[in-house]
Amino acid sequence: MTSTAPxxxxxxxxxxxxxxxxxxxxxxxxxxxxxxALIGDNGAGKSTLIKIITGxxxxxxxxxxxKGERITPRDVRASRALGIEAVYQERALAxxxxxxxxxxxxxxxxxxxxxxxxxAQRRETEQLMRSRMGLTSQAITVESEVGSLSGGEKQGVxxxxxxxxxxxxxxxxxxxxxxxxxxxxxVLNFTRSIRDQGKSAIFIDHNIFHVYDVADRFIIxxxxxxxxxxxxxxxxxxxxxxxMVALHEAGELT
Amino acid sequence: xxxxxxxxxxxSAAPGRAFFHTYRFQISIIALLVALYVIFIIxxxxxxxxxxxxxxxxxSIPFFGLMAMAATFIITLxxxxxxxxxxxxxxxxxxxxxYAATDSFMVALVLCLATGAVIGLIxxxxxxKIGIPSIVATIGxxxxxxxxxxxxxxxxxxxISQITSSPLHALFVGQVFGKIPAQFIWFVVGSIIMGxxxxxxxxxxxxxxxxxxxxxxxxxxxxxxxxxxxxxVIMGVSAALSVVFIVNQLTFFWASTGDGYLLTTLAAVxxxxxxVFGGKxxxxxxxxxxxxxxxLEPGIIAIGLTGFYTQFIYGLLITIxxxxxxxxxRRSD
Numbered sequence: 001m002t003s004t005a006p007x008x009x010x011x012x013x014x015x016x017x018x019x020x021x022x023x024x025x026x027x028x029x030x031x032x033x034x035x036x037a038l039i040g041d042n043g044a045g046k047s048t049l050i051k052i053i054t055g056x057x058x059x060x061x062x063x064x065x066x067k068g069e070r071i072t073p074r075d076v077r078a079s080r081a082l083g084i085e086a087v088y089q090e091r092a093l094a095x096x097x098x099x100x101x102x103x104x105x106x107x108x109x110x111x112x113x114x115x116x117x118x119x120a121q122r123r124e125t126e127q128l129m130r131s132r133m134g135l136t137s138q139a140i141t142v143e144s145e146v147g148s149l150s151g152g153e154k155q156g157v158x159x160x161x162x163x164x165x166x167x168x169x170x171x172x173x174x175x176x177x178x179x180x181x182x183x184x185x186x187v188l189n190f191t192r193s194i195r196d197q198g199k200s201a202i203f204i205d206h207n208i209f210h211v212y213d214v215a216d217r218f219i220i221x222x223x224x225x226x227x228x229x230x231x232x233x234x235x236x237x238x239x240x241x242x243x244m245v246a247l248h249e250a251g252e253l254t
Numbered sequence: 255x256x257x258x259x260x261x262x263x264x265x266s267a268a269p270g271r272a273f274f275h276t277y278r279f280q281i282s283i284i285a286l287l288v289a290l291y292v293i294f295i296i297x298x299x300x301x302x303x304x305x306x307x308x309x310x311x312x313x314s315i316p317f318f319g320l321m322a323m324a325a326t327f328i329i330t331l332x333x334x335x336x337x338x339x340x341x342x343x344x345x346x347x348x349x350x351x352x353y354a355a356t357d358s359f360m361v362a363l364v365l366c367l368a369t370g371a372v373i374g375l376i377x378x379x380x381x382x383k384i385g386i387p388s389i390v391a392t393i394g395x396x397x398x399x400x401x402x403x404x405x406x407x408x409x410x411x412x413x414i415s416q417i418t419s420s421p422l423h424a425l426f427v428g429q430v431f432g433k434i435p436a437q438f439i440w441f442v443v444g445s446i447i448m449g450x451x452x453x454x455x456x457x458x459x460x461x462x463x464x465x466x467x468x469x470x471x472x473x474x475x476x477x478x479x480x481x482x483x484x485x486x487v488i489m490g491v492s493a494a495l496s497v498v499f500i501v502n503q504l505t506f507f508w509a510s511t512g513d514g515y516l517l518t519t520l521a522a523v524x525x526x527x528x529x530v531f532g533g534k535x536x537x538x539x540x541x542x543x544x545x546x547x548x549x550l551e552p553g554i555i556a557i558g559l560t561g562f563y564t565q566f567i568y569g570l571l572i573t574i575x576x577x578x579x580x581x582x583x584r585r586s587d
Contacts, residue, residue, distance in 0.1 A: 077475045088473070094466035096533045105463050106474035108456040115455050143276065 005068035006031045007200050008053070008084075008169055013062035015048055022048045023224045026062070030169060035191060035201045037211040039240075040221035041248060046204055049221070050171055053202075054086045055079040067168070085167035087175065092158035095147030100125040102146050103161050124164075132160040132193070134186060152183030159190045163197060170194055171202045176210050188214045208244065212237045222247045278582055279527035283542045286525075286575065290549060297557035305433070307556075311548055312438035313427075316499050318515040319441045319544040322522040323448045324492035326540045327458075327485040329523055330465045332532025333381065333388040335486065338493040338519070340399035341373040342512030345490075346497035347403050350412045350507035359422040367494045373399060374490025378483030403509050412507040427502040437499040444495075448488075449537035461485065466533030521568065522547045525575045529583065546571070 006029040013026040023045045030036050040046050051057045053064070055073030064071050066082055073079035076086075093102050100121045109117040109124070125142040129135040133156045135149075146154060155175050162170050172191060176184040191214050194201045205211050211218070212232075218240060220228040228243055274281060295302045321338055328335050348369045353362035373395070380391040417423050428436045452458035460481045464471040472478050493512070501507050524530065525546060526539030550571070551564050 076473055080475055086473070092470060092473075094463045094470055094533065096466045097462055101459055101463065105459070105471065106476050108459055110456055113455075114457065115450070116459065118454065 005065065007067060009065040010053075011063045011065075013049075013052060013064070014060045015045075015052060015057060016060045021224060023052075023059075026226060028219060028226065030200050030202065032168075032200060033195055033198045034216045035195050035203055035214055036217045036219060037203045037205070037215035038219055038221065039204075039208070039211060039244065040227075041244075041251065043223070044221040045224045046221055047173070050086065050173060050202070050204070053079070053169075054084060054171065080167075083166060083168035084171070085162040085165075085169070086171040086173060087155065087158045087162060088173050093146045093154055096145055098143050099129070099140070099146060099157070100142045102157065103128060103164070107165055128160050128164060132163065133157050134190070150183055151179045152186035155179075155187045156190045159194065163194065163199060167199065169200050169202070171204075173204050174206065175203075176205055176207065184210060208237065208241050212240060220244065220247065223251060279536055279579065280538045280542075282578065282582075283526055283539050283546070283575070286571075287542050287546050287549075290546065290553065294549070294553045294557060298553075301552075301556040307552060309433060309435065310552075311545075312435045313503065315544060315548045316435075316437035316441035317496055317503075318519045318522070319541075319548075320444050320492045320496050321489070321515065322519045322526075322540050322544050323445050323537060324485075324489045325519060325523050326452065326526070326528050326535055326537055327448075327461055328388075328489055329520075329528050329530065330452075330461050330532055330535045331482060331485055332465045332468075332530075333482065333485070334520075335377060335388065335392045335489050336516060337373070337377060337392040337394075337396040337399060338489055339512040339514070339516045340396045340403070341370055341490050341493040342497040342500070342515070343403045343510070344373065344399040345369040345494035346501050346507055346511045347406060347412075347509075349494075349498060350414050350501055351406075353414055353417060354412060357416075359417065359420040363422070363498060366498060367491055370490040370492070370494025371487050372490070373493075374487035375483065377490070378486035381486070382479040382482050400513070407507075407509045409509050411509065413505065414501065414507065415505045417502060417505055423502055426498055437503070440495075440499070444492075445537065445541050449541070452535075452537045457481065457484070462533055462535075464532075518547050521572050525572055527575075527579050529579070534583070 008028075008030040010026055010028050013023055014021070015023040026045075026049060038046050038049070048057065052059050053073075055075050055078050058072070058074070064073075066084070071082060073082065073084070079085075094105065097105075103125045104121050109120045111117045122142045129140070129142065133153070135153060135156070140149065140153075146157065149157065159170060159172075175187050175191070179187065188210060191201055191203060195216070203211060203215055216232055218228075218230045218232070218235065219226055220230075220243060227247055230240065291302070301307055321342070325335060325338070345366045349362045349366035352365045353359065356362070377388070377392055377395055380386050380395070381388045384391075386394075424436065426436055426440070430436055430439055452461070460471065460476045463474070463476060464478055464481060468478060497512060500511060522543035523535075523540050524543075526536065526541070526543030528535030528540060547568075550567060551561075554563050554567055555561060
């Protein structure tokens with residue numbers, strides 16, 4: 001999984017909205033095949049940073065490199081084309097549509113005149129279900145409506161779909177929010193599968209236990225700056241929590 | 255994947271049940287149509303066992319049937335178009351006025367369809383680029399185009415009786431095999447094409463996905479605005495094509511041409527099981543819905559009730575069918 005350039009590199013990223021500086025001097029790297037946790041309180045700048053990577057916002061200053069090349073994604077479609085995909089829990093899937101229609105939304109396999117290659121879409125969806133989505137229950141078929149899946153299964157579908165269409169960097173924004181323990185475990189396994197395939201993920205979650213379980217590296221954001229960086233080998237879960245609490249209290253004082 | 259249902263282990267998933275579940279909307283509406291015709295044939299065998307009544311259905315159904323098929327795309331998006339009767343009116347005026355002026359069926363046809371397309375395009379742009387909710391935007395354009403017809407005709411009709419001599423006239427409203435009205439063939443072929451585009455083409459897939467979850471569709475890289483605009487254009491062109499059938503059949507253009515089709519057309523879509531919330535619908539449902547709506551009025555009279563019952567029975571059927579669909583959707587959650 002080594003490469004000369006990191007998968008994603010951000011240098012000196014700044015973002016202001018009017019006079020409000022939301023991000024200052026962000027330098028960060030994501031390497032191939034690693035899961036990086038982005039942690040921080042509400043308002044620390046996590047979601048702004050994500051929106052810059054996915055092209056929703058343009059940074060006020062700074063440079064972004066993806067696979068060694070300078071990029072300036074202008075919208076979500078452009079960043080997806082590069083191989084950056086965000087998976088949002090509530091926005092990923094269309095619940096009343098069949099599993100196969102969801103998997104191929106925006107990536108339809110077509111034959112003549114743009115008509116769908118239904119056989120190929122169903123076959124590939126079936127393979128994905130068995131190999132990547134963890135949908136082994138006989139009760140679920142490619143024709144099942146996505147609304148009939150559990151929350152964790154839906155995350156699995158969204159992640160498997162992103163990997164299938166060659167995303168190299170998958171951004172998971174609070175993927176375990178509101179899920180039960182078994183469902184959360186399912187999502188964490190899907191997240192590990194991203195790394196197993198040599199792809200990378202940015203994992204955002206409020207729950208330090210989930211984050212600690214799955215990530216290789218931790219970046220703590222605090223009021224628009226990167227406050228701390230840890231490798232998993234250099235930090236215990238307790239130390240991570242202590243750092244968060246200390247930053248939180250410092251924030252309360254200022 | 256037709257065996258998918260069969261692999262299902264629980265009793266509720268026997269192949270028959272799975273088939274019924276998948277096609278529950280289509281099966282319900284076809285059952286309704288069959289039930290109605292059983293009643294009609296038992297009560298009025300003389301009328302319903304002769305070909306004449308079916309021939310008159312085949313003449314009049316295309317006047318609104320294609321518009322119902324096109325409206326299915328728009329309603330699946332979770333949008334609505336109230337302006338298509340006025341679009342038919344103004345395109346119909348363009349057809350008759352340009353035919354009267356040039357004596358060319360072809361010129362009249364091209365200008366008419368182009369007018370329908372532009373009217374649809376304007377609706378689409380108002381909804382997507384200016385951001386007016388479609389129900390509001392199309393109330394505006396509904397008055398706009400009908401008002402313009404009133405202005406340019408001063409309320410007078412335009413006769414085009416000489417159009418029957420044009421060879422293209424027969425292509426639209428002539429007789430096929432001596433007894434099938436040509437417009438019915440157009441309606442059936444148009445419906446099949448729209449049906450294929452709805453469930454088996456990337457375009458329909460995008461429409462369904464957008465109607466279900468627009469934010470997700472945008473994230474998946476679907477060109478949301480473009481798809482929506484195309485749906486309104488299809489609606490406008492369908493209204494224009496429908497009015498070609500109407501003015502050729504009547505060989506006359508009235509300033510009110512197209513009026514009166516609004517609620518029956520939308521009723522056909524809703525009876526057909528398309529959800530007003532978007533993301534769910536069937537073209538077979540709309541097709542059968544059109545047949546039901548068209549059969550009701552003559553059927554009510556043929557079985558011996560007075561015409562005063564027509565609206566009441568429309569109301570009864572529409573209300574009951576949408577209530578049943580709502581219950582079906584709730585149970586499948």
